[in-house]
Amino acid sequence: xxxxxxxxxxxxxxxxxxxxxxxxxxxxxxxxxxxxxxxxxxxxxxxxxxxxxxxxxxxxxxxxxxxxxxxxxxxxxxxxxxxxxxxxxxxxxxxxxxxxxxxxxxxxxxxxxxxxxxxxxxxxxxxxxxxxxxxxxxxxxxxxxxxxxxxxxxxxxxxxxxxxxxxxxxxxxxxxxxxxxxxxxxxxxxxxxxxxxxxxxxxxxxxxxxxxxxxxxxxxxxxxxxxxxxxxxxxxxxxxxxxxxxxxxxxxxxxxxxxxxxxxxxxxxxxxxxxxxxxxxxxxxxxxxxxxxxxxxxxxxxxxxxxxxxxxxxxxxxxxxxxxxxxxxxxxxxxxxxxxxxxxxxxxxxxxxxxxxxxxxxxxxxxxxxxxxxxxxxxxxxxxxxxxxxxxxxxxxxxxxxxxxxxxxxxxxxxxxxxxxxxxxxxxxxxxxxxxxxxxxxxxxxxxxxxxxxxxxxxxxxxxxxxxxxxxxxxx
Ligand SMILES: Nc1nc2c(ncn2[C@@H]2O[C@H](COP(=O)(O)OP(=O)(O)O)[C@@H](O)[C@H]2O)c(=O)[nH]1
Ligand SMILES: [Mg+2]
Numbered sequence: 001x002x003x004x005x006x007x008x009x010x011x012x013x014x015x016x017x018x019x020x021x022x023x024x025x026x027x028x029x030x031x032x033x034x035x036x037x038x039x040x041x042x043x044x045x046x047x048x049x050x051x052x053x054x055x056x057x058x059x060x061x062x063x064x065x066x067x068x069x070x071x072x073x074x075x076x077x078x079x080x081x082x083x084x085x086x087x088x089x090x091x092x093x094x095x096x097x098x099x100x101x102x103x104x105x106x107x108x109x110x111x112x113x114x115x116x117x118x119x120x121x122x123x124x125x126x127x128x129x130x131x132x133x134x135x136x137x138x139x140x141x142x143x144x145x146x147x148x149x150x151x152x153x154x155x156x157x158x159x160x161x162x163x164x165x166x167x168x169x170x171x172x173x174x175x176x177x178x179x180x181x182x183x184x185x186x187x188x189x190x191x192x193x194x195x196x197x198x199x200x201x202x203x204x205x206x207x208x209x210x211x212x213x214x215x216x217x218x219x220x221x222x223x224x225x226x227x228x229x230x231x232x233x234x235x236x237x238x239x240x241x242x243x244x245x246x247x248x249x250x251x252x253x254x255x256x257x258x259x260x261x262x263x264x265x266x267x268x269x270x271x272x273x274x275x276x277x278x279x280x281x282x283x284x285x286x287x288x289x290x291x292x293x294x295x296x297x298x299x300x301x302x303x304x305x306x307x308x309x310x311x312x313x314x315x316x317x318x319x320x321x322x323x324x325x326x327x328x329x330x331x332x333x334x335x336x337x338x339x340x341x342x343x344x345x346x347x348x349x350x351x352x353x354x355x356x357x358x359x360x361x362x363x364x365x366x367x368x369x370x371x372x373x374x375x376x377x378x379x380x381x382x383x384x385x386x387x388x389x390x391x392x393x394x395x396x397x398x399x400x401x402x403x404x405x406x407x408x409x410x411x412x413x414x415x416x417x418x419x420x421x422x423x424x425x426x427x428x429x430x431x432x433x434x435x436x437x438x439x440x441x442x443x444x445x446x447x448x449x450x451x452x453x454x455x456x457x458x459x460x461x462x463x464x465x466x467x468x469x470x471x472x473x474x475x476x
Pocket of ligand 2: 033034035100101135136137138
């Protein structure tokens with residue numbers, strides 16, 4: 001009895017600190033962050049409004065939650081997450097996906113609830129959980145690894161991935177860089193031109209489906225567009241000896257010194273500021289990954305996504321929460337890996353997608369950083385754009401998906417093929433077997449959102465499982 005009582009007491013104390021929960025929605029560009037946040041807000045706001053429970057796996061939606069509303073956020077300097085605009089886009093005829101994110105925004109939800117279990121349920125204890133979420137361009141996220149690298153280390157890392165398509169695309173730029181005398185006095189115009197060419201190369205990489213694009217602000221500069229802080233580039237061609245000599249001998253106004261200085265400035269002001277303002281404290285995290293689109297591109301694009309994802313973990317703090325560290329150094333105690341856009345595939349392929357996602361993050365070996373905390377892997381559609389249907393083909397019943405295909409706005413029914421359950425090998429990329437005969441690669445089509453009636457809750461796949469994992473214990 002004493003034991004049970006002290007556990008309850010402990011819970012009561014902890015609840016004092018558990019009034020708010022900061023959720024990190026992490027993912028590379030186009031992984032589905034904005035869509036996820038929009039759907040999450042919509043599902044929570046609708047908990048008590050819809051006659052039919054659309055969140056069966058989220059236990060608190062069955063009575064514990066009394067009301068949910070958006071309330072003013074804590075940080076007044078940051079724009080509000082434009083949930084209304086995203087919803088308006090979805091209610092349009094025809095409906096549209098949310099606009100691409102070009103800056104940071106934030107939102108806070110207040111969730112009023114009544115405890116359903118524990119000693120205190122008899123007292124009908126009520127509470128409010130504040131959920132804080134912020135949205136940002138995925139491009140900027142990939143700058144966080146720079147915090148651990150100096151200019152030479154970063155250049156070296158870039159040189160290591162400088163192969164295949166990247167090497168081809170950078171060739172003319174690199175020829176020009178090689179011609180520069182790095183110890184000569186800098187000419188700002190030359191530097192600006194080279195930086196511009198480097199930025200153009202990064203855009204080309206993006207267009208080819210590459211994901212590990214650094215520095216992130218070069219492709220999405222926001223208010224820094226044209227500023228000298230974005231006018232630098234890595235030195236890919238230098239040998240160890242050349243680095244040493246230049247470090248020792250280059251004058252403060254040389255190309256070499258100015259490139260170094262700009263990199264340091266970028267890292268210390270732009271990246272550090274972004275990190276400290278938004279990323280240093282989180283309680284729980286979802287890592288979203290679109291594992292399907294890179295399959296449409298190339299092996300290099302796929303590996304690039306893996307590199308990008310794996311480089312991110314080191315910027316978050318993981319660990320079990322206890323009384324002391326929740327006061328002084330918050331850390332992430334629950335982490336969910338989510339393969340997004342699962343409505344692009346038939347339901348029997350979902351286990352494969354989850355398994356692919358798991359391999360993708362575990363192979364890099366970085367998962368030791370979050371070992372020991374509560375981790376789960378799942379696949380979802382934050383906004384379900386397709387319906388699962390059964391079609392009869394030559395007397396055989398096969399599963400298919402149906403929806404409005406984005407590229408031609410036609411209602412189509414198709415079998416999108418099978419998802420590899422393991423990291424695809426060389427053979428996979430060469431054979432490209434599963435699709436239309438002449439397709440150069442795997443082909444997952446994209447779909448437009450389904451039409452919605454004004455006020456209708458957004459259709460989803462497994463958002464309730466996500467809510468249960470992230471928030472479930474806070475209502476017990
Ligand atoms: N079918 C489908 N497409 C999605 C879903 N989530 C995102 N998308 C697609 O992915 C694109 C990028 O999503 P977005 O949320 O803007 O990604 P972000 O860059 O991570 O914020 C959207 O415009 C949609 O085309 C989903 O649940 N289902
Ligand atoms: Mg976004």
